[in-house]
Amino acid sequence: MGTSFNPAKTAFSRVFLIEGRAGPTREPEYQSCLRSGGVDQSFGDIEKIECPSDDEYGQFIEVGSIQGAIERASSSLMGRYAADLASELLELARKRCAVDVQVHFGACTNPKVFNTFTKALVWENVSLTNYSTEDLGALSSDENAAIMETSDISIGNFYEVLQLTFQQRASTLVTSTLADAVICDLRTCGECGLFSDGCYKAFVLQNTIDEGNTTDVIYTDDKGQTWALDNVNTTTEISNAITCLGDYVFVVSNADGGLHYKEKDVILAGTPLLWTGVVTGFVDDGEPNDVWSVGIGAYIVGEGGYVYYTTDPTLGVTVLDASEATTNDLNAIHALSDELAVAVGDSDTIIYTTNRVSWVLATETGGGGNLLGVWMRSETEWWVVDDNGDVWYTLNSGVTWTEKTIPGIAITALYNIQFASDSVGYIAGVANGAGALWRTYDGGYSWVKLPEGTGTLPGSSTQMTAIASCIHDVNYLVAVGHDVTNDGVLLVGED
Numbered sequence: 001m002g003t004s005f006n007p008a009k010t011a012f013s014r015v016f017l018i019e020g021r022a023g024p025t026r027e028p029e030y031q032s033c034l035r036s037g038g039v040d041q042s043f044g045d046i047e048k049i050e051c052p053s054d055d056e057y058g059q060f061i062e063v064g065s066i067q068g069a070i071e072r073a074s075s076s077l078m079g080r081y082a083a084d085l086a087s088e089l090l091e092l093a094r095k096r097c098a099v100d101v102q103v104h105f106g107a108c109t110n111p112k113v114f115n116t117f118t119k120a121l122v123w124e125n126v127s128l129t130n131y132s133t134e135d136l137g138a139l140s141s142d143e144n145a146a147i148m149e150t151s152d153i154s155i156g157n158f159y160e161v162l163q164l165t166f167q168q169r170a171s172t173l174v175t176s177t178l179a180d181a182v183i184c185d186l187r188t189c190g191e192c193g194l195f196s197d198g199c200y201k202a203f204v205l206q207n208t209i210d211e212g213n214t215t216d217v218i219y220t221d222d223k224g225q226t227w228a229l230d231n232v233n234t235t236t237e238i239s240n241a242i243t244c245l246g247d248y249v250f251v252v253s254n255a256d257g258g259l260h261y262k263e264k265d266v267i268l269a270g271t272p273l274l275w276t277g278v279v280t281g282f283v284d285d286g287e288p289n290d291v292w293s294v295g296i297g298a299y300i301v302g303e304g305g306y307v308y309y310t311t312d313p314t315l316g317v318t319v320l321d322a323s324e325a326t327t328n329d330l331n332a333i334h335a336l337s338d339e340l341a342v343a344v345g346d347s348d349t350i351i352y353t354t355n356r357v358s359w360v361l362a363t364e365t366g367g368g369g370n371l372l373g374v375w376m377r378s379e380t381e382w383w384v385v386d387d388n389g390d391v392w393y394t395l396n397s398g399v400t401w402t403e404k405t406i407p408g409i410a411i412t413a414l415y416n417i418q419f420a421s422d423s424v425g426y427i428a429g430v431a432n433g434a435g436a437l438w439r440t441y442d443g444g445y446s447w448v449k450l451p452e453g454t455g456t457l458p459g460s461s462t463q464m465t466a467i468a469s470c471i472h473d474v475n476y477l478v479a480v481g482h483d484v485t486n487d488g489v490l491l492v493g494e495d
Contacts, residue, residue, distance in 0.1 A: 008105055013104065013105050015031040016028040016102045017029045017031055017099055021125065021443070022423045022443030024381075026443070028114050032112075033080045034089075035078055036075055036076070037076035039074070041070075043070050043071075045067070046068075047067075048064075048065055049064035072155055073158040074155065079149055081136075081146075081147040087131075090149070098125050098156070100124050100125070101153070102123065102423075103121040104117035105119045106119075115446060119160060119161070119162050121158070122159055122160070125422075126153050129152050129153065130152050132149070132151075134148045161475065163451070164477065164495060165451065166491050167458060170227035174206065174488040174490050175487065176208040176487065176488055177206070177488055178204055178481060178488040178489065179239065179240060179242075179465060180204070180240070180466045181203070181205070181478045181480050182202065183202045183478065184264060185200050185470075187472060197473060198473070199470035199472050200222060201221050203218070203219045203249055206229075207239060215231075215239040215260070216230065217230045217251070221268050237255030239254075241289070245293045245311075245313055248264060248313050252291050254288055254303070255287075257282050257284070257287040257288070258278055259282075259300075261276055278313065281308060286302050286308075286322070288301070289302050290332045290333050291333070292334050292341070297338050298311075299335050299343075301332070304329065305324075306330070321351070321359040324359065326351055328346045328347050328349040329346045330351070331346065332372055332374050334374045336376045339356045340376065343359075344371035346370045347368075348370075352382075354379075363399055364401075367386055367392060369386030371385070373416040373427075374417070377422075377443070377444075382394050383444065385417050386413075388412075389411035389412050389430070390414070391404045391417070410433065411430065412431070412433075416465065418467055420474040421471065424439070424441055425440045425444060427447065427467075431449070434456075434457075434460075435461030435463050436457070436464060437464055437493075459483075461483050464489075466479070466481075467480075475494060
């Protein structure tokens with residue numbers, strides 16, 4: 001046990017409730033007279049798989065095992081029953097609507113301030129399954145006591161959030177601008193190779209522009225501890241975005257109007273070069289700018305409002321929308337599935353689809369900027385950021401938009417936005433002339449500038465251009481950018 005270990009104490013925790021679940025309009029409510037019970041979760045009992053023994057009759061040997069399903073976590077909320085106020089626990093239980101609960105641990109700060117914790121337990125999609133009180137009356141003086149009320153809760157998703165510490169990585173490999181980053185991994189206990197919690201393998205796109213235009217991929221397979229470099233040898237141009245689809249990593253390049261792919265395992269094995277370039281399906285004046293993979297396919301957006309799709313990068317792409325929804329250049333795309341996607345671009349342009357095939361122009365945010373980043377939190381809730389440093393969200397699929405203020409001085413441009421979970425999200429951009437990152441713990445209602453507390457981000461970036469968060473660990477972030485001399489900055493944030 002390290003010397004920095006600080007045991008948690010019950011007196012140093014506080015409860016926040018978010019009725020209606022975390023989101024941009026729902027303020028977490030501080031519960032001044034509520035505490036949480038212990039949390040319990042089963043990750044599946046182990047069942048043996050047996051075969052008859054080769055050595056003796058009547059005996060069996062274990063040849064394998066099966067672990068049962070992960071069950072929902074459970075806990076309880078307990079508080080003082082009020083003599084003159086309606087019980088909030090009883091009201092929530094009767095509504096039978098999901099809420100989010102956060103238990104914050106802290107010290108030396110105001111416990112009522114939501115964003116000042118040192119550690120938070122985040123319980124999402126919580127249902128109150130019952131309600132009870134202690135005895136409500138007394139028959140003698142020695143029975144007079146405060147009355148407790150209790151609701152047992154069932155928790156849909158349970159994880160911890162801690163403050164991030166940032167380190168600059170791959171300094172000897174990063175020699176130029178970094179344009180994009182992606183985490184492409186699966187959780188494994190070693191059956192398919194190395195152990196991974198689902199966040200170990202990440203790929204960063206580097207563009208060299210000072211000594212001839214080249215594209216490199218900088219990668220890690222140990223969660224950012226060590227990095228290596230592979231040159232994309234099939235292009236003499238810079239590239240714009242990177243993703244993974246099936247067995248392949250591929251990048252898209254506006255400059256050469258195509259994509260370039262390589263098997264992920266070949267990259268991670270350290271085998272250099274061997275990339276393949278493909279231009280099949282791309283259209284002149286529709287060169288690609290961004291890509292987003294949904295596992296079974298990938299959306300690509302580009303110049304002139306073009307939208308493409310591929311299920312196999314080795315075969316190229318097919319056109320989904322040929323400047324029909326808009327003729328403005330598209331800069332970014334995000335998709336929830338192979339049918340639900342939103343793309344954004346120049347002059348406040350937003351287009352979306354609910355069936356992959358038909359694309360519709362949504363209402364502008366009203367900010368007038370060029371939109372550079374987009375994220376779909378749900379079919380109806382979308383977030384966008386622009387080159388004016390503004391953040392906007394919609395709760396009705398782009399019919400109306402609301403601006404969300406984030407902290408910082410002179411926020412001049414925002415490039416990327418991602419959510420790692422329903423509650424935790426990140427933004428990358430520029431504030432006060434330097435690269436900046438922001439984080440939310442409550443679904444976008446409030447944001448904090450990173451790193452939490454005092455201090456600054458390492459490196460000397462003038463802008464942070466892209467982020468890669470991990471759905472399996474909300475406390476892990478890869479962030480990239482560059483400085484005024486076009487030297488890149490690669491940061492890894494972890495707890």
